[in-house]
Amino acid sequence: MSQTFRCGDSQHTVALKLRGDEFSGEVDGEPVEGHLEQFGEGLYEIDVGSGAVQVHVVRDGRRTWVHCRGQAWELERVAATRSGEPEVASDQLLSPITGKLVELRVAAGDSVAKGDTLAIMEAMKMEHRLRAPRDGAVTQVTATAPGGQVRERELVVELEAE
């Protein structure tokens, strides 16, 4: 029984047994044991052998946020795979942000040259341009009309496979 978390580009598998305030198990295949105590709502003190530290944890569905040693991370619980995160094909251009689609300059069937601005997005007053990574033909564009919202990692433009 274990859980796998994705954090940015890396993936970690955690399997633990708890006995009172003591825990033991494996993290990424390495044995781990120590002391874990809850102090309040989502606040823990943990010692894995290198001194006690405080950890804040909030969970919502598949997402977990943790704060520890002055830094915060967002984790997503995923089904365990051997190779980590699925690779995004280089011909799919995803929105780097959640924000407004200001302008969509191409339609399916258009030919684009490397460096062309394909779409302009805006969030928090900053403009983000999606540029063609190479020459190619557009096979598909987002169904969102300019003025509408696009989510982070949502497909905006797809280029024909090379």
Add this chain to the structure above:
Amino acid sequence: MRRVLVANRGEIACRVIRGCRELGLATIAVYSEPDANAPHVRLADEAVALGSAEPVESYLNAKKIISAARSSRADAIHPGYGFLSENGDFAAAVEEAGLIFIGPSAETIRQMGDKSAAKLLMQVADVPVIPGQDGIVEDNFATVAEKIGFPLLVKAAAGGGGKGMRVVEDADGLEAAVEAARHEAEAAFGDGRLLLERYINRPRHIEVQILADNKGHTVHLGERECSVQRRHQKVIEEAPSPALTPDLREQMGAVAVAAAKAVGYRNAGTVEFLFQDGEFWFLEMNTRLQVEHGVTELVYGVDLVKWQLRIAAGEPLTLRQEDIAPRGHAIECRVYAEDPARNFLPSPGRIRRLREPAGPGIRIDSGIVEGLEIGSDYDPLLAKLLAHDATRADALDRMAQALRDYVILGPTTNIAHLAALLRHDAFRAGELDTHFIETHFADWAPRALPLEALVTAGATRSGSGRPPTTAAGRDPWSPWGGQSGWRQGV
């Protein structure tokens, strides 16, 4: 002056509302739809809805704001920073409506808002300016650019805050830069006019705070060093600047006061300079309260917001230049909802947990509370963390500790990046310029997830509720099997 409408949102609206309350003034907040439950709305005595999230329908809508002031019987409007704070037409409309605009006159705002006209005015007042084309460049960008030489800076005549600004390294990049700057300037200010000027390659950004009353009594409150920037927006500010000697401070202060007097300045304002190798040039004057005003307040022991209110109410400025002296060192970190590891992309989301640092010499100007949804409609500034101590080194240590204690879960923030900036040897040594982040932190990545964080995440169940101390099931020690209490992987 009894009732003040605060025409802004976020931390600055909260800051201004608190200042008003301390002086016994009633406060009226305004808000857009997504801000209906925002802290500034709760903090004010009254609040008036403006409209949808779009700034033009809310915080940039002068008509709606003035009509909100009328309906709420406000007699003065504080514009905060950004939005309408440097809009001369707005200041004029406020006064035409019979209300007090808490800031300089509409004419001063217009004079300083037009960057090319301001530069000419400053030249006349013997304020040193950056070499460049005098006035708006309408066409023949290439010819003007050749004359000034590369690298050069394309910037919006109506600009500020880095919007509508592009550095051009050579002639090939000119056309694209002009197009991008114009597009951004039109979007941000509704004014796409552009200026070209020499690009100073390794400048510090140092600015001088001034205060002036209605009678023209003008003082400066020293400088702020604001060189640590990303995408032309400030990230860390401090006072005093590690680059200035008392002599230079006095010189720059005197120039700033002369600049303010040249336009008959009234209220709080900031004269921004580029500084390199002991030389300094006028950059622009911000005719409003600055985001980073807090470091000046800590070091000089003044309350700039209260002075703004008092001056607007017609009171004389009782500070005398000879009595104004800095005490210790203050530093401010701007906490943004953005991801420094991904080119500072904005990171909206709900504030899932908020634990603020505290202690001697710590100040937080915050616009957030736990549970607040950070949208993508406005600037990603969440809060400003300030630390004050006897020396620069002490203030940096105090700040480092406060950053470690600052817990914001939900949106990705730049807190760990700020801590890394502070730890850098060049920062500790005060060796700063406006390229500090791109020079030293181009490949910055957050530390890998520590084991403690992973184990705790793996040991807590959904909802973050109960301690993992009770287990049930066949094995009394196994957390896996139970119907109640803690379960794995839910």
